[in-house]
Amino acid sequence: MNARFSVGLMSGALIALISAALPLQAQDRAAIDRGNAKFQHSCAPCHGPGPGDDGRALLPGTDALRIKYRGTTVPAVLEQRSDLPYAALRVFVRQGSMSMPPFRPTELTDREIEDIAAYLAESSRNAAEN
């Protein structure tokens, strides 16, 4: 009886947990998708993995990070970086970094930077798994 009750309680807790987690996951998924779209729009033209101009192997932002982090394990491609949570990303976006100019809130809102951080967390996980 007690055991059945415990199982029933656990099932109930599990259901409660799953029902709480589902909308959270959906929210995360939506944020990641928004972040992906915004990253491709605003960041990838400079920080994507593609080839650069004039025969260069990398786009300017990616190449700059390759030079900056040479000799370390930090990847040059932002989508492979797992160390760019919102707070860190926001500093680079709002302050700029060397030849990267700062971006205004009308170009990227704080919410959009959060979304991009969520996307980078996922894209870097995927890159590590692959």
Next chain:
Amino acid sequence: MATRPPGVSEQDFQRALTEFREAVGDDWVFSSDEDLHAYRDHFSYIKDQPNELIPSAAVGPQEVEQVQAIVRTANRYRIPLYAISTGKNFAYGGPSPNVRGSVTVDLKRMNRVLEVDASRNFALVEPGVSYIDLYRYIQERGLKVWIDTPDPGWGSPIGNALDHGIGYTMGFYRDHFGAHCGMEVVLPNGELMRTGMGALPASKSWHEYRHGYGPDPSGLFGQGSFGIVTKMGFRLMPQPEHWRNGLVTVPRRRDFIALVDRVNYMTDLSIIGEPWYGSPLQQLLGNTEFREAALAFNEEEMDRLAAAAGLHSFQVELQFYGSERTTLANWEYAQELISRVVPGARFTDGESLPVPLTHEQIHETTGPYPTNMRRNITQGVPGIGVWYQTGRTEQNPNSWNETHIGLFSLVGRSGEAVFQAQRDFADIATRVGMPSTFPNAIQTGVNWYQFSFLMGNGFALGGAATPEGKQRATVMLRRILEENAKLGYGDYRAPPILQDDVANQYSFNDHALRRFNETLKNAIDPNGILSPGRAGIWPAAYGNLRGSLRG
């Protein structure tokens, strides 16, 4: 860093900010140092100096009515405004205003592509739309029209055109202001006006006939301070079926004159796209004998050394848009035209590719001959790849090119004019104490504008990364602008710190043009609230600031 609009009390400034918030919402008025950091010119020559051109606040409208409300508030409190579109006009001031303490009207949120017509070949956009945005809009819909993009392409078609920016496809489209057709403007009193056929309320041809009826004031909004442009139409080039390029080289230095003449002929018959001039003799710069001959403009010796090295003196890379057959016919015609006047000219076939080019074809850098042609921009494909020129390099991994500044002089579109400019620029560089180490004798004009060349003086701003170095460089640039103007060379565009200097050079009949513009400015904008000082046009209310950046 906090600052206020000049002559405005703190109380009035706060009232204005309240009204701005009422107009656009609390989230879109910025006045903290942190938020305003991104409204500074990242490449400013006076960064962190007491006279740095920073705004006191920024306001980001999304609708035309909000722009009108902002302008009315600014009039009420006599607050200078400075409108930006995408704020990417780097090398020419970026988002920074001409008057420290201005309120920046950031139009980035007005980012709608309102119409693209791929049959009548035009687009209507808002100022916050970037070239990349417009390109993607067209691609996503499979429309068969091209944009003509500057490089990099993160800027705004409206902002770029208004600052007389340029591109790289066919002549008509390369002049971005020239290719505009109809605009909507919020005037300094907050009233809304449309130019051209847009002034006819029921018009169906706003973006097809730009003159409308009577005087067309569109030019006042190019590098001007007569209104805030909220919509603008642009002519678009229909997507061709085929693209082909080819290289022409001419053996002797003086052959360049006939070469330019024939290329002008083909350009103005719309046979070719942007011609890319250059000199194969760059390969000889490591040869001391040649270098000395070139620095001394010893033409006979240059020709002798070029012939000895088996090199031709000048080259032009031509490009053709059309069908496979018409581009081939035009390339053959180009060879015929040039062969008639330049004995010994050589012709090398380039690529012949169906349009649109693939991603791989656009990034392909090998070919039948070495090329400087940046293929994406010849295909109207915007990107930011060229930004590598400002960033870290293998040689300088811990620094960047923070002295990025744009100055180009208009030069007549002939070989003789280029030769004269080469000598003049070399002489000027010597006179200002910056003798060129790069031989001006092999420098060519760029034909971004269909009907003229642009050329830069050949010198380096070495050591300009420090505040003192930037000050020295600015003094030198001012001197060069003066010397250039004495010989008839004027610049087409400048960053705010040099706009008074450039405007000063356009002084025919005791500055009749500037006086005319300022008469208009004072009549249209009696409080002088819109971009005072832009392009050297100072309204009476801010007249005391003319030349103030000279220190």
